Amino acid sequence: MTAVQDAPVRTGAPPRHGRRRRRVPPLVWAFLLLPLAVELFWVFWPAMNSFSLSFTEWNGVGAATPVGWENYERMLADPVFATAFRNNVIWVIGFGGLSVVGGLALAVALNRPGRGVGIYRSAIYLPMVISLAVTGLLWRVMYQPGGPIDSGLGAIGLGSLQQQWLANPDTALYAVLIAAVWRQVGYIMVLYLAGLKGCDPTLEEAAAVDGATAWQRFWRVVMPQLRGVNTVVFAVTVIDSLRTFDIVWAMTRGGPYNTTQLLSTYMFQQGFTLVNLGYGSALAW
Amino acid sequence: MRTARSPWFHAVMIPFTLLWLAPIIFVVLVALRDFDDIAARGLGALPAGLTLEGFATALAGGKVATALANSAVVTVCAVVASLALAALAAYALSRHRIPARRTILLVMLAGNLLPPQILLIPVSRITQSLGIYDTLFALVVVQVGFGLGFYTFVLHGFMRALPTEVFEAALLDGSGAGRTFWSIVLPLCRPALAALAALATTWIYNDLIWAMTVLQTDTRFPITAALLNLQGGYSNSWNVIAAGSLVAAVPTAIVFFVFQKQFVSGLLVGANK
Numbered sequence: 001m002t003a004v005q006d007a008p009v010r011t012g013a014p015p016r017h018g019r020r021r022r023r024v025p026p027l028v029w030a031f032l033l034l035p036l037a038v039e040l041f042w043v044f045w046p047a048m049n050s051f052s053l054s055f056t057e058w059n060g061v062g063a064a065t066p067v068g069w070e071n072y073e074r075m076l077a078d079p080v081f082a083t084a085f086r087n088n089v090i091w092v093i094g095f096g097g098l099s100v101v102g103g104l105a106l107a108v109a110l111n112r113p114g115r116g117v118g119i120y121r122s123a124i125y126l127p128m129v130i131s132l133a134v135t136g137l138l139w140r141v142m143y144q145p146g147g148p149i150d151s152g153l154g155a156i157g158l159g160s161l162q163q164q165w166l167a168n169p170d171t172a173l174y175a176v177l178i179a180a181v182w183r184q185v186g187y188i189m190v191l192y193l194a195g196l197k198g199c200d201p202t203l204e205e206a207a208a209v210d211g212a213t214a215w216q217r218f219w220r221v222v223m224p225q226l227r228g229v230n231t232v233v234f235a236v237t238v239i240d241s242l243r244t245f246d247i248v249w250a251m252t253r254g255g256p257y258n259t260t261q262l263l264s265t266y267m268f269q270q271g272f273t274l275v276n277l278g279y280g281s282a283l284a285w
Numbered sequence: 286m287r288t289a290r291s292p293w294f295h296a297v298m299i300p301f302t303l304l305w306l307a308p309i310i311f312v313v314l315v316a317l318r319d320f321d322d323i324a325a326r327g328l329g330a331l332p333a334g335l336t337l338e339g340f341a342t343a344l345a346g347g348k349v350a351t352a353l354a355n356s357a358v359v360t361v362c363a364v365v366a367s368l369a370l371a372a373l374a375a376y377a378l379s380r381h382r383i384p385a386r387r388t389i390l391l392v393m394l395a396g397n398l399l400p401p402q403i404l405l406i407p408v409s410r411i412t413q414s415l416g417i418y419d420t421l422f423a424l425v426v427v428q429v430g431f432g433l434g435f436y437t438f439v440l441h442g443f444m445r446a447l448p449t450e451v452f453e454a455a456l457l458d459g460s461g462a463g464r465t466f467w468s469i470v471l472p473l474c475r476p477a478l479a480a481l482a483a484l485a486t487t488w489i490y491n492d493l494i495w496a497m498t499v500l501q502t503d504t505r506f507p508i509t510a511a512l513l514n515l516q517g518g519y520s521n522s523w524n525v526i527a528a529g530s531l532v533a534a535v536p537t538a539i540v541f542f543v544f545q546k547q548f549v550s551g552l553l554v555g556a557n558k
Contacts, residue, residue, distance in 0.1 A: 025381075031374065032373070032389075035374035036374065039393055042427060043397070043399070043404065047396075049401055094325070123305055124305055126306070126538075127309075130534045131492075132491065133512060133513060138527075141328070141523055144523065148328070152546045241367060246509070272405070272409075275417070281406055284402045
């Protein structure tokens with residue numbers, strides 16, 4: 001999801017002339033109210049429900065028992081919640097940081113048109129069309145013992161690093177993270193490529209004439225012009241990293257020993273596998 | 286800045302690109318090997334011979350085919366319905382003086398930026414109490430509700446930029462709101478609608494979490510959820526899993542290559558205003 005920046009600017013828009021336009025025709029109200037009702041019913045109503053459920057204990061049958069803040073107290077004492085929370089922080093930083101740095105670097109490298117650049121770009125954003133669930137499966141195959149990652153490490157003489165990537169509690173989270181970054185980098189790259197296209201090349205030339213190094217030109221001249229794109233990228237990254245569920249579910253289901261549990265997967269497990277609806281809702285908030 | 290690229294550029298980018306595509310290439314190779322070959326020589330080995338056995342097993346029993354059909358139905362219905370509703374709302378908000386229209390728009394957008402996990406439990410309960418739990422219809426409705434705000438926001442931006450003169454002319458000619466929408470706004474918005482459609486198709490097709498929330502019977506699963514089941518059923522037959530994954534990835538890859546331009550502009554739409 002993109003686009004949080006730039007709330008409507010009031011230029012040119014709504015037709016402000018003619019008295020007849022001032023009255024909104026009933027049909028237009030219907031145009032607005034129908035979609036609005038759908039969203040209210042399927043998004044805002046469930047959100048409120050979820051909030052009130054989080055103060056109850058309920059297994060889905062019979063009536064929910066109100067328990068006040070108990071679910072939240074339980075959450076603070078729950079070691080798995082602590083792991084999931086810590087993992088989420090690692091996820092936001094690792095997933096966000098790596099994909100932004102990777103995407104920006106690739107965008108700068110592939111900004112100028114030239115032979116083969118189109119192919120490189122397509123190759124890099126190809127993973128983005130593959131669903132997160134399928135990405136998870138692809139990388140599960142990659143990480144299998146005796147799979148290409150192990151063979152590759154063996155071939156370059158790092159055989160000692162071979163391990164059960166997804167079954168080892170120390171590496172599992174990072175193994176999943178790499179797979180998620182692989183898919184995200186192309187997206188960030190596309191956003192930055194568009195941003196770079198909007199930069200004024202004469203500014204950079206002027207800086208070059210004045211003797212600025214490539215590094216200085218990038219940080220002092222290009223980066224300030226990318227401010228708008230940076231905002232979008234930041235919003236996209238934070239939203240996507242808080243939503244992450246599919247890839248973890250497809251690769252590890254939160255295991256081994258809950259070490260790759262994120263808040264979303266732990267909540268799903270509590271709410272749907274173990275049917276603790278109240279506690280699950282509290283986790284979601 | 287028309288300096289020539291150094292030869293190092295390609296020397297770095299070619300291996301990098303190949304490495305980047307390695308997971309995909311590798312999975313294609315695995316999918317084309319037979320089970321005994323993988324068992325005997327290990328997953329990392331190059332194929333001894335090529336066979337379509339993996340694909341045959343994955344498609345056997347028709348589960349994957351059913352799942353693909355389910356995905357297609359859900360994706361088409363949800364994309365059409367959500368774009369239609371979003372276009373209506375965006376038209377009302379961008380071209381009419383509705384009180385608090387800006388707030389309504391931002392609230393709709395904010396609703397779609399919520400992390401979905403907050404909504405999962407209540408949505409599943411609501412579909413149960415409406416008696417539509419475990420139907421494809423429920424999945425379509427949920428997808429529509431959860432995408433509307435974003436699509437409305439993007440289309441609103443686009444419609445606001447349409448020239449006022451067109452609307453004045455339509456008004457003078459006695460065109461009502463419905464007719465203006467149908468024969469003026471929609472045709473003019475075609476590029477934005479195409480971009481959003483390409484984007485929404487991949488989002489909805491690739492969704493897993495909502496399918497797991499409102500569906501239960503595996504004959505109704507879309508392809509993403511069905512694949513995870515396939516993985517459970519053939520946990521060590523990597524060729525079958527690889528083949529299944531490829532089958533699932535093909536439709537979005539086609540959408541991507543055919544609509545590459547719309548797809549990229551879809552990603553940028555909203556980002557570039």
